[in-house]
Amino acid sequence: VAVGQCGNQVGCRFWDLALREHAAVNKKGIYDEALSSFFRNVDTRSSGNGRDISKGKICSLKARALLIDMEEGVVNEILQGPLRDVFDSKQLITDVSGSGNNWAVGHKLYGCQYRENIVEKLRKTAEHCDCLQCFFIIHSMGGGTGSGLGTFVLNLLEDEFPEVYRFVTSVYPSGEDDVITSPYNSVLAMKELNEHADCVLPIENESLFDIVNKIQQMVNSGKLGSIVKQNSLVTSSASGTKAVQQKPFDAMNNIIANLLLNLTSSARFEGSLNMDLNEISMNLVPFPRLHYLVSSLTPLYTLADVNVPARRLDQMFSDAFSRDHQLIQADPKHSLYLACALLVRGNVQVSDLRRNIERLKPSLNFVSWNQEGWKTGLCSVPPVGHSHSLLALANNTCVKPTFMELKDRFMRLYKKKAHLHHYLHIDGMEQSCFSEAISSLSDLIEEYNELDATKNGPGIDPTRLKIAM
Amino acid sequence: MSIVTVQLGQCGNQIGHEVFNAVCSDVLGKHGLCSKKEDESYQDACKERFFSEEKAGVPVARAVLIDMEPKVISKTLAVAARSGYWKYDDRSHFCQKQGSGNNWANGYSVHGPKHKDAIMNLVQKEAEKCDRLSGFVTIMSMAGGTGSGLGAFVTQCLRDAFPASFILNHIIWPYGTGEVIVQNYNSVLTLSHLYRSSDALLVHENDVVHKICAQLLNIKQISFRDVNQVIAHQLGSVFQPVYTAESALHYSRNPLGDLMETLVPHPEFKMLGLRNIPQMPENSLAYSTFSWPGLIKHLRQMLIANATMEEGIDWQVRPPCPGSSIPTRHSTSKPLHFNTSIANLVILRGKDMHSADIGSFQDPALYTSWLNPQDAFNLWKTPRAFNKYEKSAALVSNSQFLLKPLDKLVGKAWNMFASKAYIHQYTKYGIEEDNFLDSFTALEQVISSYATL
Numbered sequence: 001v002a003v004g005q006c007g008n009q010v011g012c013r014f015w016d017l018a019l020r021e022h023a024a025v026n027k028k029g030i031y032d033e034a035l036s037s038f039f040r041n042v043d044t045r046s047s048g049n050g051r052d053i054s055k056g057k058i059c060s061l062k063a064r065a066l067l068i069d070m071e072e073g074v075v076n077e078i079l080q081g082p083l084r085d086v087f088d089s090k091q092l093i094t095d096v097s098g099s100g101n102n103w104a105v106g107h108k109l110y111g112c113q114y115r116e117n118i119v120e121k122l123r124k125t126a127e128h129c130d131c132l133q134c135f136f137i138i139h140s141m142g143g144g145t146g147s148g149l150g151t152f153v154l155n156l157l158e159d160e161f162p163e164v165y166r167f168v169t170s171v172y173p174s175g176e177d178d179v180i181t182s183p184y185n186s187v188l189a190m191k192e193l194n195e196h197a198d199c200v201l202p203i204e205n206e207s208l209f210d211i212v213n214k215i216q217q218m219v220n221s222g223k224l225g226s227i228v229k230q231n232s233l234v235t236s237s238a239s240g241t242k243a244v245q246q247k248p249f250d251a252m253n254n255i256i257a258n259l260l261l262n263l264t265s266s267a268r269f270e271g272s273l274n275m276d277l278n279e280i281s282m283n284l285v286p287f288p289r290l291h292y293l294v295s296s297l298t299p300l301y302t303l304a305d306v307n308v309p310a311r312r313l314d315q316m317f318s319d320a321f322s323r324d325h326q327l328i329q330a331d332p333k334h335s336l337y338l339a340c341a342l343l344v345r346g347n348v349q350v351s352d353l354r355r356n357i358e359r360l361k362p363s364l365n366f367v368s369w370n371q372e373g374w375k376t377g378l379c380s381v382p383p384v385g386h387s388h389s390l391l392a393l394a395n396n397t398c399v400k401p402t403f404m405e406l407k408d409r410f411m412r413l414y415k416k417k418a419h420l421h422h423y424l425h426i427d428g429m430e431q432s433c434f435s436e437a438i439s440s441l442s443d444l445i446e447e448y449n450e451l452d453a454t455k456n457g458p459g460i461d462p463t464r465l466k467i468a469m
Numbered sequence: 470m471s472i473v474t475v476q477l478g479q480c481g482n483q484i485g486h487e488v489f490n491a492v493c494s495d496v497l498g499k500h501g502l503c504s505k506k507e508d509e510s511y512q513d514a515c516k517e518r519f520f521s522e523e524k525a526g527v528p529v530a531r532a533v534l535i536d537m538e539p540k541v542i543s544k545t546l547a548v549a550a551r552s553g554y555w556k557y558d559d560r561s562h563f564c565q566k567q568g569s570g571n572n573w574a575n576g577y578s579v580h581g582p583k584h585k586d587a588i589m590n591l592v593q594k595e596a597e598k599c600d601r602l603s604g605f606v607t608i609m610s611m612a613g614g615t616g617s618g619l620g621a622f623v624t625q626c627l628r629d630a631f632p633a634s635f636i637l638n639h640i641i642w643p644y645g646t647g648e649v650i651v652q653n654y655n656s657v658l659t660l661s662h663l664y665r666s667s668d669a670l671l672v673h674e675n676d677v678v679h680k681i682c683a684q685l686l687n688i689k690q691i692s693f694r695d696v697n698q699v700i701a702h703q704l705g706s707v708f709q710p711v712y713t714a715e716s717a718l719h720y721s722r723n724p725l726g727d728l729m730e731t732l733v734p735h736p737e738f739k740m741l742g743l744r745n746i747p748q749m750p751e752n753s754l755a756y757s758t759f760s761w762p763g764l765i766k767h768l769r770q771m772l773i774a775n776a777t778m779e780e781g782i783d784w785q786v787r788p789p790c791p792g793s794s795i796p797t798r799h800s801t802s803k804p805l806h807f808n809t810s811i812a813n814l815v816i817l818r819g820k821d822m823h824s825a826d827i828g829s830f831q832d833p834a835l836y837t838s839w840l841n842p843q844d845a846f847n848l849w850k851t852p853r854a855f856n857k858y859e860k861s862a863a864l865v866s867n868s869q870f871l872l873k874p875l876d877k878l879v880g881k882a883w884n885m886f887a888s889k890a891y892i893h894q895y896t897k898y899g900i901e902e903d904n905f906l907d908s909f910t911a912l913e914q915v916i917s918s919y920a921t922l
Contacts, residue, residue, distance in 0.1 A: 131566035133567050269540075270541070272693040278570030279571045279614075283649060285894070287893070350691060351690055351691035354647070358646070368884070369887065369888040374646055465910060
């Protein structure tokens with residue numbers, strides 16, 4: 001479910017790259033299990049509603065998606081572009097005037113107005129699934145639609161589909177965000193994420209920007225020589241490689257799209273140690289509210305050749321833990337790990353995994369009750385244009401600074417009651433919404449503080465049960 | 470008599486597949502090094518045990534494949550059929566779509582009851598294909614959700630539905646670091662439940678097998694396939710046909726019953742470890758010669774020094790002299806800790822095995838005092854060589870082999886439990902803190918029993 005401008009722009013990249021990935025793997029054009037995780041196969045020959053075809057040749061692929069935006073520009077552009085046939089007109093919800101960068105407009109006003117419509121469309125997409133395991137929501141936190149209406153949808157999903165996992169990819173605003181009210185929007189959205197999401201993957205534009213620049217530098221410096229694969233999913237976009245523009249959102253959005261592809265790779269493709277989405281939630285969320293996962297993707301620089309010697313492979317693992325590969329401004333190495341997952345794709349075996357875990361473990365701090373807290377997955381199918389890749393997901397206290405800064409920016413506005421009236425005059429909004437939201441964020445930060453306090457303490461093992469002989 | 474194998478979860482299915490491969494290639498290979506008559510006897514016994522005949526073509530494995538997601542079973546069925554030497558019964562599998570999420574409670578409390586009928590129907594069908602059913606071997610890992618949780622549930626169902634049959638759980642002990650974060654919880658819950666319904670637990674530790682691949686087989690980039698093939702080889706060395714003391718003229722007909730009788734005299738002691746010698750890269754086999762005295766000497770020292778393979782054995786460890794005190798649990802850090810056994814089974818396969826002298830295994834000093842050493846040790850053998858090894862010896866041991874790993878595992882799980890981490894994921898499906906406490910108590914009891922041997 002892509003909500004708002006950011007959500008839909010990322011969504012668009014995601015669907016493009018997903019098609020590309022499956023096209024590279026699926027040579028015979030048969031609609032298989034892997035494809036069915038993201039796409040329906042629709043018979044468009046019959047008039048009226050296309051029937052779903054569950055097997056056989058691919059007829060027409062339709063994305064299992066809902067595109068929501070309170071202004072039309074972005075969605076219209078998608079519908080006129082090369083992906084227009086991938087989306088059903090019944091999967092779209094748009095309006096004209098936008099949310100004015102106001103969470104309350106998105107959440108309360110449009111939420112109320114579009115509730116029935118959203119529920120109905122969600123139900124329809126769910127009905128088309130044999131076995132619905134997970135919803136992905138893609139949105140930004142700083143604006144009005146993605147932030148407000150996006151978290152409204154999150155609430156709806158919990159109400160209507162309580163058994164289905166809710167993974168949220170949230171783009172957090174950077175310090176120099178040009179939306180003045182982004183701290184309000186973000187903190188109000190955070191409360192919803194705290195309470196209704198199973199897993200959140202926070203992303204910061206600054207990090208994406210830095211990564212894109214680094215890749216560009218390496219490409220331009222010629223260090224990679226002739227082995228740079230031009231059609232790798234990291235750098236390509238719908239119309240081939242583009243020169244870096246002032247706001248290279250496509251390249252940045254590609255990174256998020258790749259994150260989602262790698263996250264779901266082991267669920268779609270086979271491997272010697274599968275890792276499904278419900279396993280990610282199970283292993284990485286030790287306490288219900290601590291469900292914020294810092295992600296890193298490697299290699300971004302090594303657009304590599306096929307026979308990479310072991311030395312290069314190990315570099316991929318090292319890079320996953322370096323601060324400049326993280327998708328938020330964070331340094332997991334110098335904070336405390338609650339849990340860590342490594343999802344490897346391509347020609348990597350269990351011994352490579354073990355060797356690198358043994359090697360990197362001593363330099364990482366794990367919480368006392370989870371000293372060997374690693375979750376690993378091996379997927380045989382590498383991403384297009386690479387021979388192997390690694391996605392690292394960390395439940396780590398290094399998210400704390402991001403949240404603390406958010407709280408600070410919020411407080412600077414809130415203390416002066418700046419712009420509050422824009423929110424409070426919306427039906428359903430009260431001052432308590434703000435105080436509850438900041439309280440929720442403070443509590444979360446406090447939980448991370450308490451964990452951090454245990455970091456250097458002596459780990460005293462609790463006494464074991466004694467058996468009477 | 471036949472064995473029905475129940476393959477559970479990704480691990481169980483991947484290993485089960487390698488086991489049938491190993492058994493099949495052993496039988497079809499021309500490395501029996503024995504008389505034709507002997508070879509034919511062996512083949513017949515093996516076929517009856519593991520395969521049913523199909524009218525046209527290849528033998529069909531006596532197996533039920535179970536998984537809560539479809540990808541592994543699809544691949545397993547396809548690869549087996551492609552081999553051209555054997556296959557699985559196309560209908561003998563059960564899968565779902567969404568997996569168990571590494572959640573024992575999900576496997577045990579949700580998938581178990583929901584799919585009990587469908588699964589037990591398949592097992593019943595396989596059992597009915599057997600003229601005589603020796604029992605069931607389930608293959609599962611402890612770390613995940615399906616093999617562990619659903620495996621524990623299915624084992625209980627097997628016990629209820631087949632009270633007269635033997636049940637052996639073959640269990641994969643996960644790597645100490647990093648497979649699944651909640652692996653210690655899943656393992657504690659699995660072991661405690663299996664202890665109630667199973668006859669014996671035969672354990673393979675991933676860390677140990679990994680070392681064998683690295684140091685003995687010299688494999689550079691070890692894959693799970695390599696690990697699984699070693700496990701399959703070791704299992705084959707136990708379950709391929711043999712002559713026992715009671716069944717000296719024809720291949721023993723009751724492999725599981727015989728195993729239980731020799732190794733599990735007391736229901737408190739069900740943990741079996743497996744050692745195999747020699748293990749070497751295939752291309753070295755042609756250049757190696759083996760002697761029974763050498764193999765037996767090494768195997769015995771592996772037993773008493775608790776060595777996991779034939780390299781790096783501590784030869785300093787000696788059985789205690791009569792009258793001296795046996796080290797207690799708290800001195801497990803002492804390097805000369807001696808591995809006390811309840812019962813041992815040695816299996817010799819290959820040329821001249823009747824000349825092999827196993828007297829050293831009958832030394833009463835190896836065993837705990839409450840069993841007659843005559844009863845504590847058993848020998849099975851066959852002149853038919855196994856899987857290209859001219860001579861090979863296997864040891865299945867009910868001893869303190871698994872005491873330290875079990876103690877460590879329970880310690881780590883308890884440590885995590887004390888902080889209540891991840892508990893909400895289990896209570897969500899009906900496994901409460903009390904259930905955990907029961908499981909911890911049961912395992913502390915097992916640890917204590919083995920420690921005071």
